[in-house]
Structure formats: C-alpha cells, structure tokens
Amino acid sequence: MNPSGLPPLASLPGPQIRAVHDELHGDLLELSMGPHHPSTHGVFRMVVTLDGETVVKLKPVFGYLHRNHEKIAEGASYLGSMPYTDRLDYLCSMTNNWSYALAVERLAGQAVSERAEYVRVILAELTRLLNHTCLAGFLLQDGGASGTPLMYAFREREKILDLFESLSGSRMMCNYQRFGGCRADPSPAWLDSARALVDGYGRFLDEYEALLTGNEILMARTQGIGRLSPQLAVSAGVTGPMLRAAGVGYDIRKVDGYGFYPRFTFRVPIGADGDTYDRYMVRILEMRESIGILRQALRDIPAGPILDPKAKQRGLRPKAGEVYSRIEGPKGEIGFFLISDGGPNPYRYRVRPPSLINLTILEDMCLGQSIADSVVILGSVDIVLGEVDR
C-alpha cells in the first residue's frame, strides 16, 4: 500500500553515530530528558546522546502514563469505554468519541441521524481549531517564548471549551458521542454562540500569525529543522498534519469521506520541505480551512432528532465480527479496531493512536540537530501522553 506513489524507502540515511571518542573529540554526553522535564509534554522521556550540543542518538522512552485502557475496555461494556476514550488524547475528546462511536455503529449497524452528523463535524472541527491553536502555543513555548503565544492560545481555547461545556457538561472529558448520534441536542442559542466564535476566530488567527508566522526567530528556529521525508513518513505510518507537512496529500476526510465531509468544500494544505516550520504552517492553514467547514456546517445544519431514542446504548451486543474505524483527528488518523464475539463487551479492543505512531520517527528527525531543536521538533510532532501511553 503506497498511497503517495513515492519511491520505496531505500536511500534514506540511517542513524549516524559518531565513532570517534578520542582525546581530540572528547566524550559524548548522555542526557536523560524527562519524564520530569519542562518540555516533554507530560511524562515522555528521551535519552539523548549529545556530541557538544548535537544530537547523535535519541531514544524515546514512554509508558509512564500507561493505564491499561485497551485491556480495561475488553472487560467493559461498549458504552462504558466511551468515557475512557476522552482520556486518550485529552485535548481532543470529541474526535476520540466520534471515532469510537463510528466503530461501534459499524459493528452494530446503527444509522446516525443527519443532525448528529452535522454536529459531529462541527465539534470535530472545533476540536481541530482547539488542538492546533494550542499546538502552536506549545511549540513556541518549547522554542523559548515566555508563555505569550501559549496564553493567547489558551484564551481562545477557553471559548471553545466553554462551548463544549455548555453542550456536553464537561470542558475536556466530554463523553458526548453516542452510538447512533450525540447525547445532547445543541440549542439554537448554542449554535449562535458557535457561529459568533467561528466568525471571530479568523481575526484571532490573523493576530496570532502576526505574532508568530513572520517572526524571524521562529523561522530561523524551525525552517530546515527536523526534516521528515515523505518516504519515511509514509513507511512509518505517520498521519495527519505531519504527513501533509512532509508533502503527502493524505487526509482521511477526503480519502474516506466519512461523516458528511463530502458535503463541504475545503482544501488540504501541503508542505514542501517537511520541516518544523511546515508542520507549524500546515496546522495554521488547516485551521483556516476548518473555519470554512464550520461556517458551512453551521449554515446548513438541519433540524431533526439528534439521537434515535430506540438506539441501543446499554447492553449492546453487536453480532460477531470485526471493524476498524478511523477519522482524521487533529493529530492524525485516530482509529479503533474492535472484534465482537457477540458478547456484551468487545473481544478485542485496540486504539490506533496518531501521537504514538507519529512519535516513532522522532530520532530520525532529531539526528544531527541540536538539543534545542530536538525539543522544538518534539513539540511539532504534537504528542499527548494520554494517547501515546494509553
């Protein structure tokens, strides 16, 4: 399977580790960054071998936040796993919910009401705005800005979280999607405030970009840094904005056309260099496209039931079979693989976490870069440890 049509991964340079350790060249320095480190995004740890300040080896270590999500889900009912999916990528609970609901709906053959599909698109795109805005803030924080971009990002994120809260009752752990629809119906007032937010978001992005995008220091720190070749990205299974920044135009919203995405017009921005700056810019441009999708969805959303009252939530026993669902989450392909043996809980439950799979090529991107860059590159991968470790 080679969706990009790229040549196979053959000529890529492998990790290069300096062989000389004599008096002239001095020793290598092994630095264990994390799990308690200001910029490893939680409890991630990287064991970095440094030659001066240059990274010659990087070993990612994770699992500090492992909480047995997949095994627990095999003992829980289908509905009971829904709130746990909030805690995977805790910035994007709405998209996690959606992907899981999609899996169970396919397994159980449940139809989704039209209004619910629109609401799902709206919430997924709001989540994308939220995630990408925060990512830019985190990235700049890793780059040494004194919190200002992050604070602006959080100021706007707060408005989206307020919307989530007034709809689902919780700001981050939304637990909102249900099999066959959504749990609560957005009121007209809610839709109006969502419209107001979407209308104002473009202005915020303009200001945000004025602060960041043209900044020479940001460009110097990110351009040409942490290059990811499209070949490596495809063969490593990288998805999401990272893949698109590497120049591969692969967006599941377009490829699968799940939900009602084929009804909306939007474009998929693609980077050319695959460096940190491209990863940053692709996300910024994606946010602008998301605003367009949100405008269309909020304009066209039909009236109707959000959830069929007869749609079974509790005690669901889908017939035996297996299913893999995937959606384009803000971080990449978030997928759920379920096997049902006809019982009340899944026989097998597996998450495809975009953060984890995007993280696997961290060393390839960091080799030869400086220690300061490796932190920024890690920031541009956009990991959430709740999802990496599960």
Add this chain to the structure above:
Amino acid sequence: MLGTGLLQGLAVTARNFLGSFYDRRRFVTTQYPEQRTALPEAYRNFPFLVCESADDPMGTLRCVACQICEKECPPQCIYIEKSKDKKPDANGKPQIYPAVFDIDTAVCMSCQICVEVCPFDAIKMDQVFELAATDRFGALLMDRHALAKPNSYFQSIHPTEAGEVDSRLLAARLAAEEKARTAAAAKAAPKPAAPKPPAAPSAEAPKPSPPLA
C-alpha cells in the same frame, strides 16, 4: 528587512498589553473565589441521589437499588447494598431501597453514564465542585446520606432536565393511577375470579427513560 517580523510581534504584544486594561474580550481572567462565572446548565461534576423530600431524604429516595448503575459504571466507583425490607415509593408501591449507596468520588470520572442508564431518574449529576478534603479516604467516599439531595435542588441546578423528568414521572404516575383505577374497577366488577396481579401496573415505571435530550 530583517526585524520587521519581530516588530510586528512586538506590536501585537503591545496591543494586547493595552487591550488588557479596557477590553474584556482580551482580559478574560475571573478572580475565582470572589468572582464566579455562571455554570452552564449542562455542567456536571459528581452524581447525587434524588429524593422527593428534603425533610426525609432517606425515606424518599427514588433509588430502588436495581444496581444497573453499579454494573454500568466504567470505573466501578458505585457500591450498593439492597435493603432486606421494602419501603413505599412516591407512588405508594413498596420498593427495595439502597441500604448502602456509596460513591467514591476519588474514583468517579464524572462521565454521567450512571445517569443515562438509570431507569428511575434516581441519580443525577451535581454541580458542586468545591469538594477538596484533607482526608484522602473517608471524606471522598460519599455515602447515601451525603449523596441524597431533594428534587427541588435538582430543579434549581438543571431546570430543563428536571422539568422533563418531572413531567415524565407525573405522566407515569397518572398512567399508573389510571391503570390501578381500571384494575380496581375490574376487581369491583361482577367477575372477581381473575384478580390482576398488583405488580402489573407498576411495570410502567421502570421503563428505560430516553437518554437526555
């Protein structure tokens, strides 16, 4: 020219610095203990048990200890022991009640699934979030006395949902009374040979309520 991007950024921060003095959209901080933002109606925190009367909370709990929530709770934070005896519920029908109903709020993840699966509208989500305690175990384990809150409280925090629940319960009660009356009429009718089981009318009550609309 080199530096224009930096100057642009400096202009943005300067605008935000000045804006924070007069523009509420920029200066969004609320001084929490003194100022409080209004919680949205949908806000949920930890569950509580609905009782009909504030005077006799233990006697008027809607919960019949059916243990569905205990079974469905994803983190298994609910512990219920059924009573040995029965007490009359709001409709006057004798029901089992929870002799023990504990929720460990240290384990609860506020997912609201207990509320969705409860067929009796007996457990609802609370909005009290200032629950910090100095005791890790006892103070965070809420028993049924701490959990019971009257229906009027439920009305005050989730008015829309409570209104729907009340009308639904009223309809169920009226239907039950109607059935009881027809049953009584049937009993009083000349053919008393086939007495209807008294449990039949109340079978209406445990009908699973539709998930929150």
Add this chain to the structure above:
Amino acid sequence: MSAGPTDAHLLERAPFLLRDWLTHALPEPLRWFANTLIAIAAILAIFGTLFALLTLVERKVLGRVQNRPGPNRTGWFGILQPVADGIKMLTKEDIVPRAADPLLHFLAPVALLGFSVLTFAVIPYGRDLVAVRLDAGVLYFFAAGSATELSIFMAGWSSNNKYALVAAMRALAQLISYELPLLLSAVPVVLAAGTLSAPDIVESQGGFTWGFVPHWHVFTPWGAAAFLVFFISALSESNRSPFDLPEAESELIAGHLTEYSGFKYALFFMAEYFGMCSLCGMAVTLFLGGWQAPLAALEFIPSYAWFALKLCALLLVFIWIRATLPRLRMDQLTRFAWKFLVPLALVNLAASAFWSLSFGWAGPMQALRWAIGIALAVGPFVLLGRRLGAGIGPRTYRYA
C-alpha cells in the same frame, strides 16, 4: 563623589545636601570615607529596591501582555509579592548536591552579585551624581561586567550536573560573542565624545539643535545604529530573552541554576536584574543623553529623575521583548553576533568617524552629511540582514 552643584535648585542638590548633612560633623579625611560608604549604601538600597519592584513589574507586565492580571493577591495590587518571594527564598532549604564542588557552588552567586554591583560605580545617575569619577569609567564598566558570565560558568561547572554544564558552555560562548559588539558599539561614542569618562560623555550630549532636538547620540545615524547593537548585546549580556540560553528552561530545565535553591537562587536573579539595570544605565549614559532633559523647558525636573525615567523605559523594553520573542539557538546566537553585530559595529565605527570629520558641513552639505550618515547606518544593516536571513523567509503553500 565630587562636590555638588552650587547653582542648581534645591531639588537638584537634594542628594548632596542630604549627604553633607549626614557627614558634616566628621573630620575631613573621614568624611571622604563616609561619603563613599553612603554612595555604596545608596546604590545598594536603591537598586535593591528597584530589583524587588522590577520582579513585580516584570510579572505584572508579562501578565498584562498575556491578558491576565499577574500577581495581585499579596498586598495592594500584589505590591508585597517581592516580600513574599523574598521570605520564601530565605526560608527554603539550601541544597548543595553531594557531587558538587561546595566552594565554587557557594562562590558563584556571590561573585556574580559582586561583579554586577561593581558596574554601578561609574554610572552617572544625575548631574555630578556618580559614585566613582573614573577617567576610564566606560572601560571599567565593561571589564567588571564581563566577569559576570564567568560566574555563570562557575555555577554551571561546580554544580556537576549535565544540564548545568551545557549551560556553562553556552554562557562562555555567549560571553565571548557578545562582549565584542557591546564594546565596539560603545567605541563610536568614545570617539565622538573624546573621553572614556561616563560623566563627561553625558556632558557632551548636552544642548539642543533648533532648541528642541537634544544632542543625544541616539539622534545621529551612527548613534542609532550603535544603540541598536548595544541594546541587542545588552540583552545577551544580561541573559535575557531571546538570548536566555544558559537558563533555557525548555531545553536545560534551569541551566546553570538547576542545582541552586533558596537564597542562592535568589542571588542569581538579583545579579541578573542588577546586570540588566547597569547595562540599561550605561545605554542611557552612552546614547540617551544620560541625565539630560529631553527639552530645555523640562530642565527644572532634577537630573536624576530623568535618568531614572530613561532607565525604567529601557527596562520596560527589556520586559516587552521578553514577553514577545522566542529564543535563539546557540549557533544562531553566535552567528548573529559574529556575522551581523560585529560587522555592523565595525562599519558603524567608520560612520561615526565620518560624522566627526564632517562636523563643519553646513547648508546643502548638511543634507549630504545626513544622507551619507544614514546610508552608512542603514545600508550595512539591510545588506547584512539579508545575508543573515538567507534561506529563511515566509513560504507559500499548495493545496491537495
């Protein structure tokens, strides 16, 4: 300290009157000694207070820039926050790692603070208000100032911590890179003023063109360029964002401060702010006319107030820049110094020389003088900037 001015008004003479009132009873040889002690005490007290206020102001400004109020719980508008911080720092346990070199670990903050305080000696805070009137005051200032980075190296090395070690290496590279443009950008001023004495440099910036444009060096083309170079180098010398590489918290946790706690940690901050203040003070002295008033009509305001005002304005710009910019990388930092600031400063030396030589030009020649002066200042900036920024720039993106 020299004798106070006699013809100025009371407010202007107030510091001297106060000092003389305190020491007039002493015999002559002792009076000199007492006067010096008073100068030291005054500098320590004033800048100590300024340090405390500056930490608060920095957090408040940073907060406002980030749309939040900043510390506002201790006292009125958080005014007691520095006191609370101080108490916290004093009562914290002082941890010295077992593997550390205890003597160096202790000496580093002390030496750092000592060197930072030394630089205050030669800055003229007002008319005749200078602690030590050195003929080579500017030279002394840079000599004392450059020793601070050595203390950071001491701290990093003695901590025996990998992060601190990397920070120490960074501090040294930074010191070597930025000391040069800092000095070179001060040389044109020396050239123009013909003296290395800070009070004389300020005196030379007195007077006004057309009655309202002060003769400050920053209002000449070479002066503006030199001020820019000096200011950027000062940011780096005082380890401030975007050059705060030794303590880059996102990479090195706290850099050379990683193994410091309690009051030693506070001393580092004190020294950082002292360094910032003294460098700003020197920038004011060299380029912004020192204690001179910006308008002749405003000269009734005492000179030290003008100095304080300019100093605070520059400190605010320091904070403003910190609130805005991300950090440079180590190699970019050195490249920026050697490939941009040093050549700029060297060219600026020529520009300053031209400005001095063309002093007598008048009429249309005056316009030519300005044109050449501006070209000599802006031209290298644009050319060097283009070279430095080669390969980076905004990009256009395509869509799938």
